[in-house]
Amino acid sequence: MQATVYRSTGSWYTVKTAEGKMLQARMKGVFKKDEDITSTNPVAVGDSVEIEMEENSADGNAMITDIHPRKNYIVRLSPHGRHKKHIIAANMDQAVLICTLKQPKTSQGFIDRFLVTAAAYHIPVVLVFNKKDLYKAKEMAHYEYWESLYTDIGYKVMLVSADTKEGVNEFIDCLANKTTLVSGHSGVGKSSLINLVLPGAELRTKAVSDWSGKGLHTTTFAEMFDIPGGGSIIDTPGIRELGIVDIEKSELSHYFLEMQPYLQQCQFNNCLHVNEPGCAVKEAVREGLIDEDRYVSYVTLLESIGAKDYRV
Ligand SMILES: Nc1nc2c(ncn2[C@@H]2O[C@H](COP(=O)(O)OP(=O)(O)OP(=O)(O)O)[C@@H](O)[C@H]2O)c(=O)[nH]1
Numbered sequence: 001m002q003a004t005v006y007r008s009t010g011s012w013y014t015v016k017t018a019e020g021k022m023l024q025a026r027m028k029g030v031f032k033k034d035e036d037i038t039s040t041n042p043v044a045v046g047d048s049v050e051i052e053m054e055e056n057s058a059d060g061n062a063m064i065t066d067i068h069p070r071k072n073y074i075v076r077l078s079p080h081g082r083h084k085k086h087i088i089a090a091n092m093d094q095a096v097l098i099c100t101l102k103q104p105k106t107s108q109g110f111i112d113r114f115l116v117t118a119a120a121y122h123i124p125v126v127l128v129f130n131k132k133d134l135y136k137a138k139e140m141a142h143y144e145y146w147e148s149l150y151t152d153i154g155y156k157v158m159l160v161s162a163d164t165k166e167g168v169n170e171f172i173d174c175l176a177n178k179t180t181l182v183s184g185h186s187g188v189g190k191s192s193l194i195n196l197v198l199p200g201a202e203l204r205t206k207a208v209s210d211w212s213g214k215g216l217h218t219t220t221f222a223e224m225f226d227i228p229g230g231g232s233i234i235d236t237p238g239i240r241e242l243g244i245v246d247i248e249k250s251e252l253s254h255y256f257l258e259m260q261p262y263l264q265q266c267q268f269n270n271c272l273h274v275n276e277p278g279c280a281v282k283e284a285v286r287e288g289l290i291d292e293d294r295y296v297s298y299v300t301l302l303e304s305i306g307a308k309d310y311r312v
């Protein structure tokens with residue numbers, strides 16, 4: 001029987017069957033893990049799995065017997081070992097990055113790092129700027145610059161206020177019938193916005209009371225919630241940044257989507273677009289066809305690859 005993983009707590013998983021029943025499930029032994037990754041968790045939130053009911057379980061618990069191939073997944077470095085990865089979530093249709101221009105201002109470096117990560121995992125991103133009610137002329141001008149920059153690259157951008165509810169309908173519409181990972185720095189208003197979409201869910205309080213006293217200390221985890229009317233949200237409390245661990249310097253420019261048209265035109269086919277002569281990317285920056293700040297983000301990320309505490 002097929003089921004979807006909604007929550008993972010180490011050895012127990014909350015899964016939802018095709019009929020909509022929530023069950024507690026355990027893994028049956030250890031089965032083959034994803035070939036490409038060495039992860040600390042074989043099954044993640046969003047995974048589609050096969051389950052069987054446990055034979056002698058009075059509680060109606062289930063066994064996960066197989067995991068279906070993933071459409072995509074995101075990882076972070078595991079807290080339990082430098083080189084191990086922890087799969088945060090799988091099978092997403094899109095990711096929403098909640099940002100703000102005030103209290104606390106989201107940096108462009110952070111946004112671009114997120115976009116690179118999502119592009120590498122083939123996950124479309126919607127940038128949602130929250131706290132519109134706090135923006136004065138200066139912040140509005142900044143927002144408009146970012147809106148046109150990221151819209152031109154191909155991202156969907158929206159401006160909302162969880163406080164006044166301005167723009168919230170558009171935000172809710174963009175989540176309909178999709179599985180969406182919601183991410184963002186602490187304090188940008190993730191919970192406030194999610195609570196508007198999931199009335200009565202009281203996300204964070206639920207997570208806290210369920211987990212207190214169970215000794216899970218540093219462990220952060222994702223959890224999926226159904227949206228009334230269709231679709232679901234994957235909330236990732238405590239996970240500030242996604243991490244791509246294995247990205248090569250030579251790949252990075254592919255994930256800056258606006259650079260793609262120029263990549264074949266550089267004089268050297270292994271051009272990193274920094275010091276090389278005949279670089280079509282740098283030429284495009286000079287001509288204003290690629291935004292300078294985005295190029296700065298590119299160079300910053302490029303330098304971080306291979307650095308000691310490497311994490312894109
Ligand atoms: N003025 C204003 N304040 C907001 C808005 N949205 C959220 N806030 C406030 O910003 C603070 C942080 O909001 P949260 O929803 O807890 O933010 P979060 O991103 O979930 O933060 P973490 O739980 O730390 O990850 C709270 O004090 C909210 O009341 C908004 O649209 N306008």
Ligand SMILES: [Zn+2]
Pocket residue numbers: 266267271272273274276278279280281282
């Ligand atoms: Zn180049």
